[in-house]
Amino acid sequence: MGQDEFFFLLMGLKWTVALSAIGFVCGCVAGLGIALARTSGVPLVERITAGYIALFQGTPLLMQLFVVYYGLALVGIKVDAWAAVSVGLTLHASAYLGEIWRGAIEAVPRGQTEASKALALGYVSRMKDVVLPQALRISLPATIGFLVQLIKGTSLASIVGFTELTRAGNIISNQIFQPLTVFGIVGILYFVMCCPLTIYGAHLERKFAASVR
Amino acid sequence: MNYTLDFTPVIEGMPNLLTACLGTFMLAISGMLLATVIGIGGVVLRTSKIKLLRWLVIGFVELIRNTPFLVQIFFIYFALPLAGIRLDPTPTAIIALGINGGAYAIEIIRGGVQSISKGQMEAGLALGLHKAQVFRLIILKPALRAIFPSLTSQFVLLTLTTSIASAISAYELTSVSQRIESDSFRSFEVYFTVTAFYLVISWLMMRLFAFFSARYFAYPVK
Numbered sequence: 001m002g003q004d005e006f007f008f009l010l011m012g013l014k015w016t017v018a019l020s021a022i023g024f025v026c027g028c029v030a031g032l033g034i035a036l037a038r039t040s041g042v043p044l045v046e047r048i049t050a051g052y053i054a055l056f057q058g059t060p061l062l063m064q065l066f067v068v069y070y071g072l073a074l075v076g077i078k079v080d081a082w083a084a085v086s087v088g089l090t091l092h093a094s095a096y097l098g099e100i101w102r103g104a105i106e107a108v109p110r111g112q113t114e115a116s117k118a119l120a121l122g123y124v125s126r127m128k129d130v131v132l133p134q135a136l137r138i139s140l141p142a143t144i145g146f147l148v149q150l151i152k153g154t155s156l157a158s159i160v161g162f163t164e165l166t167r168a169g170n171i172i173s174n175q176i177f178q179p180l181t182v183f184g185i186v187g188i189l190y191f192v193m194c195c196p197l198t199i200y201g202a203h204l205e206r207k208f209a210a211s212v213r
Numbered sequence: 214m215n216y217t218l219d220f221t222p223v224i225e226g227m228p229n230l231l232t233a234c235l236g237t238f239m240l241a242i243s244g245m246l247l248a249t250v251i252g253i254g255g256v257v258l259r260t261s262k263i264k265l266l267r268w269l270v271i272g273f274v275e276l277i278r279n280t281p282f283l284v285q286i287f288f289i290y291f292a293l294p295l296a297g298i299r300l301d302p303t304p305t306a307i308i309a310l311g312i313n314g315g316a317y318a319i320e321i322i323r324g325g326v327q328s329i330s331k332g333q334m335e336a337g338l339a340l341g342l343h344k345a346q347v348f349r350l351i352i353l354k355p356a357l358r359a360i361f362p363s364l365t366s367q368f369v370l371l372t373l374t375t376s377i378a379s380a381i382s383a384y385e386l387t388s389v390s391q392r393i394e395s396d397s398f399r400s401f402e403v404y405f406t407v408t409a410f411y412l413v414i415s416w417l418m419m420r421l422f423a424f425f426s427a428r429y430f431a432y433p434v435k
Binding site: 070074154155187198 | 276407
């Protein structure tokens with residue numbers, strides 16, 4: 001495998017990073033909305049968001065990407081593959097992050113909410129200043145764990161036909177007939193992206209467990 | 214918007230799709246069994262006295278957990294023939310699923326083993342139970358119960374992961390639906406229906422695991 005081939009993989013890597021970043025950032029925004037709706041105390045809203053989460057946690061990401069990809073075209077929205085994949089990843093991430101943060105919000109001791117109510121704080125201030133900062137801390141290890149899962153999930157964009165790292169690997173492997181070398185390098189590139197995050201997540205988890213004790 | 218939904222190809226392909234669901238079940242259950250074996254074996258090695266073995270297991274777990282399943286399955290798909298092992302796509306997919314699930318199972322089972330304190334074993338012996346009874350009732354059952362929720366939710370994820378095995382055209386639901394899609398071009402209709410199938414499959418899996426849990430692990434904690 002020569003320099004040109006490696007450079008082509010790096011171009012794919014760039015797209016993997018971009019897809020992960022878009023999916024994660026948009027997923028965080030939407031996921032926060034889901035988590036707040038899921039803990040809103042309004043039965044209908046809670047029921048709907050619970051269904052939304054169950055839908056995305058009960059079906060394969062690959063199918064979600066397919067349905068979004070062809071569904072967008074169906075309703076007359078003509079978008080590129082990367083945009084369709086971004087939408088799919090965002091929806092997927094919003095459901096998982098929504099569920100992670102719901103758990104975190106519920107893990108904040110009730111006394112915190114009660115105390116802020118007693119201090120006459122409104123909903124916005126109660127959430128923004130009291131509950132969410134604590135929930136964020138509790139949820140950080142799981143959130144980072146999901147980010148790793150999302151980075152790995154972007155590889156499925158290759159099946160939809162978008163040239164990110166895995167598909168770049170496919171193309172090169174078909175050109176030079178050294179699949180083991182190529183997929184070995186592709187695997188290492190993913191590993192280099194994900195492993196520091198995994199280690200950081202585990203570190204946070206230990207730190208958090210120690211501070212609770 | 215002048216597109217009309219047409220589910221005719223889906224209805225015509227229904228027998229194929231339903232049989233493919235069985236393929237997905239088969240793939241998932243074989244993968245789970247292999248993952249459990251790898252998980253238990255990995256934990257034994259992970260707690261061995263030989264440092265090299267421990268590090269090999271740690272390396273294996275981290276390598277698998279930090280790379281996408283799609284890349285793993287491609288690698289295994291191309292590596293097995295080079296190692297002189299010629300297998301059809303479906304057994305290859307089972308091996309890949311087992312290796313992937315096994316890495317996660319190692320971490321989960323290790324947590325369960327650690328959760329049993331030595332005092333429990335000593336207490337069991339002090340109450341006059343046999344060693345075998347102590348192992349079965351006081352070590353194994355609580356350990357299984359402790360890991361059951363995380364292990365089974367990992368297995369539901371494994372079931373969903375089987376869809377990626379379509380990349381090497383193993384026999385399961387996604388690859389069959391892709392064939393129907395490429396024959397009929399009714400992409401949305403096909404994938405929409407198949408998504409609903411997956412929802413039912415994962416729901417069934419969860420019900421099944423919940424049933425086992427209620428049947429075997431329903432006794433008070435403290």
